[in-house]
Amino acid sequence: MLLSLIVWLPAIFGVIAYLSGERRSKHVTLLGAVLDLVLALYLSVSFNWSEAYRMQFTEVYPWIRMFGVSYKLSVDGLSMTLVLLTTILFVSSALGSMRIIKERNALYNLLLMVLQTGILGVFVSMDLFIFFLFWEVELIxxxxxxxIWGSENRRYAAIKFFIFTHIGSLLMFFTFIFIHLKYFWTTGIRTFDYSTLTAAEGYMPLTLAKILCSLLIIGYLIKVPSVPLHTWLPDAHVEAPSPISVILAGLLLKTGGYGILRMGYGLFPKAAASISTWIAGLGALSLFYASLVAISQINLKRLVAYSSIAHMGVFLVGIGSHTVIGWVGAMFMMFSHGLINGMLFNMCGFYKYRFHSYDIPILKGFTKAMPISSAFLVFGGMASLGLPGLSGFPAEFFSFMGAFKAFGYVAIPLIAGLLLNAAYNLWMIQRMIFGEQRYEDEAEDLVVTEIVALLIPSAFIILLGVYPAPLAELYRVVALNMIG
Amino acid sequence: MLEYVVFVVLVLGLADLAVDLLKNADRLASLFSSTSSLLLILSVFLPDRQLFAYSLNSFFKLASLAVGISLLIIVLSGELMKTERPGLYNGLLILTALGAVLASAADDFISMLVAWQLSTLSSYVLVSLKKDIFGAEAGMKYLVIGLASFGALIFGIGLIAGSTGSLNYVSISRTITGNPVTLLGVVFLISALGYKMAAFPFFVWMPDTYQGALPVVGGVLSAITKTMAFMVAFKIFLVALLPIKVLWVPIIAIISALTMIYGNIAALVQENARRMLAYSSIAHAGYILMALAALSSSAIVGGLSHIFVHAVMKVVAFATVMQVLMITGSDYFKDFAGLRRRAPLTLFSMAVSFMTMIGIPLTAGFWTKYVIFLGAVGGGMWWLTAIAVICSVISIWYYIKPLRWGFVEGGELMTEGAPSRAAQVGMLLGTAVIFLLGFVPSPLLALAREAMLSIIP
Structure with a gap:
């Protein structure tokens, strides 16, 4: 029952928030998000870490017997940490929304909490059909x-987001149905159960499995996103209100990454292994391309958006290495990038609220007026570039270890990608923080809710940077089991 | 019991025509029609009966459920109460519905024609209600093309009856053979039924009629008349003409593909809600015909249940459009801006009905489309399924467009007025059906399976 409670609690609170009116809805939402975080912490404490590869807290109820659909929720180590990440970021996002969202609060909070239910559902459902349903639930x-709440060009960005990601989910649904039918034709059993269908690859020729697996992974690569399927992301991020960008970068991209691992490699272990090199190549391409583009940005939010693509490129390199250590790095990257970019996007929102712009030339020069905010920005930038001692470092380190192990000398140029990564972050900090001070008293520093919104992810960033061992060990157990 | 239900509904319909003589009887008139709709819905729970040549079995019950729910929502939407002669119009509405369910129950061509005419003649008058130039155009187009299609229907029946020497579906299926005469008969039948279903290329009357006539007409034609056309078509093709399926399966498959493609593409450029719904209705005719073309049991179950879902979702959509028309005086998408403050429930119901037309998961339309597609693949119609899937993706665009105007764009309405309470009850009833079947589709699919087994044992 614990997983169902965690998944559905936000939606229930969303409805309550909607009914409690414009003014109180924010507080109800925050309460719901915090309660969910507490539940997720309880889940991670009672989770058996040493057997993280095993599915735990399973609940199964048959739903539509006619099609073999059952409501099955379960978590292994990967899912459990992503549930934790989701609840952390939603608390952060709810806090960040407090001042930024000024109109139609009730509806906003309803949608926000339904979104949380959708994302949590994706991470814990172990029935392909339910997985697909939750996947669709997050889109709307x-x-x-x-x-509704975006900036000037929001309609274009919203429809672009919807079309891109919907194509991805159709590709996914098509493969799911195909696997389902293939299993049905071979064994006579109609089922969408994940752990049963992992056998389906054995029932088809490797070429077919490769085609299906590629379609599936392309669907997820749209969401990750990887160059050249990334074009929806900068638009969506810049137009979305910042607390939503937190979710978009921190979690929606992770559902794509999670999909590659859970479904791509889980359902088609052999086929996916054979196309791993391609995934790593796309990852490297993303890393270089997005870092170069990020350097040339003058829009702070666009810069952070491209840094997301670059970091997910590192994630793909880790996955594509198809080694245990690479996977540890990739999973670590999902968790760490969610925290770091979630934090940075929240800050973009705080600046926009004060200066009505995301452009660095307009924002810069507030260090004296806003010391707390400046400290957080420096911290976020350092975390993003992978400073040792913060959570970004082990993520990148393990991913590249995997790449070196798998590809040898070919992987050495990737180091240059890290340099680019450092370059745009440092230059961003330099332009924003140092130099001529243009604001005195008129710029208000962060208020308590905003500081808390940033402190929560920061605490985890430091914790995981200083002491990555437990999480890395957890991921090692999971990866070892999946790669075998 | 069931035969008495039919009689009571008939009496209620005729009584409503008599109510026309009374003044200020609009409440009485709609009481009769809502009672009829409840009787039709409740008939699902009664045991099967035979009434003359009408088999009142599960097949009838499926049609009766779809038509009953549609009728109830139409009556609740209150459009007909505002007309000058509510008794007459409610009476005609009841007779349209009764004819439709009886036509689906008929076991031979003559009984089918009697019920068919009862339904279509009543609907001709309903379509011609609006007294302006557009109403006249709508009524005229519908009447002339409807009469032509009736001619084609009679001619097709004549050719088939003449070559087999029988009018009963089952006895026709025993003797029918594929020859040029029956082929011609089949072609005429398809074109006649295609007019009512609005399949390609017989749909041309439809958008103008929907837009020009009273808004309620779109609901009646797409929920009740189309349900009749589909149910009759399924019965004729699956019972009487099954032995010569090699003749008609290719024709239906091609018509289905063209209907889907044309309906979806033409809907993309529409800026008017009723025209868009007309084209969406055409598109859905394509999906249902696909089930007929695939001929696997799963596809037929899906097709039959999609007929039901199509009726419910179209009638909900038209009920919401009626409310929008009442509030803003326009059903162009751009005039939807600002509705969200005045009529949030209406917009919500519209969104739900559009979502289920797209086939978004957790709504009824998703499951029925899913079963059709799965069944079509099982029946070997890969190419048709591929077209249908692509069309479903395209359709997102034109369903999102009006919702975007309604939900996203700001703006103030210049007019007064809000949706009536009865209409809101009706719309919420429809959305509840859509959601309930979205979470638990099994009862509908079970009923559709029984309906299939009742005609093809």
Whole structure:
């Protein structure tokens, strides 16, 4: 029952928030998000870490017997940490929304909480059909959150987001149905159960499995996103309200990454292994391309958006290495990038609220007026460039270890990608923080809710940077089991 | 019991025509029609009966459920109460519905024609209600093309009856053979039924009629008349003409593909809600015909249940459009801006009905489309399924467009007025059906399976 409670609690609170009116809805939402975080912490404490590869807290109820659909929720180590990440970021996002969202609060909070239910559902469902349902459930609130509360060009960005990601989910659904039918034709059993269908690859020739697996992974690569399927992301991020960008970068991209691992490699272990090199190549391409583009940005939010693509490129390199250590790095990257970019996007929102712009030339020069905010920005930038001692470092380190192990000398140029990564972050900090001070008293520093919104992810960033061992060990157990 | 239900509904319909003589009887008139709709819905729970040549079995019950729910929502939407002669119009509405369910129950061509005419003649008058130039155009187009299609229907029946020497579906299926005469008969039948279903290329009357006539007409035609056309088509093709399926399966498959493609592409450029719904209705005719073309049991179950879902979702959509028309005086998408403050429930119901037309998961339309597609693949119609899937993706665009105007765009309405309470009850009833079947589709699919087994044992 614990997983169902965690998944559905936000939606229930969303409805309560909607009914409690414009003014109180924010507080109800925050309460719901915090309660969910507490539940997720309880889940991670009672989770058996040493057997993280095993599915735990399983609940199964048959739903539509006719099609073999059952409501099955379960978590292994990977899912459990992503549930934790989701609840952390939603608390952060709810806090960040407090001042930024000024109109139609009730509806906003309803959609936000439904979105949380959708994302949590993706991470814990172990029935392909339910997985697909939750996957669709996240799209619709996201569309409206961008289209209603976004900035000037929001409609274009929202529809672009919807079309891109919907194509991805159709590719996914098509493969799911195919696997389902293939299993049905071979064994006579109609089922969408994940752990049963992992056998389906054995029932088809490797070429077919490769085609299906590629379609599936392309669907997820749209969401990750990887160059050249990334073009929806900068638009969506810049137009979305910042607390939503937190979710978009921190979690929606992770559902794509999670999909590659859970479904791509889980359902087609052999086929996916054979196309791993391609995934790593796309990852490297993303890393270089997005870092170069990020350097040339003058829009702070666009810069952070491209840094997301670059970091997910590192994630793909880790996955594509198809080694245990690479996977540890990749999973670590999902968790760490969610925290870091979630934090940075929240800050973009705080600046926009004060200066009505995301452009670095307009923002810069507030260090004296806003010391707390400046400290957080420096911290976020350092975390993003992978400073040792913060959570970004082990993520990148393990990913590249995997790449060196798998590809040898070919992987050495990737180091240059890290340099680019450092370059745009440092230059951003330099332009924003140092130099001529243009604001005195008129710029108000962060208020308590905003500081808490940033402190929560920061605490985890430091914790995981200083002491990555437990999480890395957890991921090692999971990866070892999946790669075998 | 069931035969008495039919009689009571008939009496209620005729009584409503008599109510026309009374003044200020609009409440009485709609009481009769809502009672009829409840009777039709409740008939699902009664045991099967035979009434003359009408088999009142599960097949009838499926049609009766779809038509009953549609009728109830139409009556609740209150459009007909505002007309000058509510008794007459409610009476005609009841007779349209009764004819439709009886036509689906008929076991031979003559009984089918009697019920068919009861339904279509009543609907001709309903379509011609609006007294302006557009109403006249709508009524005229529908009447002339409807009469032509009736001619084609009679001619097709004549050719088939003449070559087999029988009018009963089952006895026709025993003797029918594929020859040029029956082929011609089949072609005429398809074109006649295609007019009512609005399949390609017989749909041309439809958008103008929907837009020009009273808004309620779109609901009646797409929920009740189309349900009749589909149910009759399924019965004729699956019972009487099954032995010569090699003749008609290719024709239906091609028509289905063209209907889907044309309906979806033409809907993309529409800026008017009723025209868009007309084209969406055409597109859905394509999906249902696909089930007929695939001929696997799963596809037929899906097709039959999609007929039901199509009726419910179209009638909900038209009920919401009626409310929008009442509030803003326009059903162009751009005039939807600002509705969200005045009529949030209406917009919500519209969104739900559009979502289920797209086939978004957790709504009824998703499951029925899913079963059709799965069944079509099982029946070997890969190419048709591929077209249908692509069309479903395209359709997102034109369903999102009006919702975007309604939900996203700001703006103030210049007019007064809000949706009536009865209409809101009706719309919420429809959305509840859509959601309930979205979470638990099994009862509908079970009923559709029984309906299939009742005609093909």
């Amino acid at each position: 609130p996201m569309y409206f959150l961008i289209a």
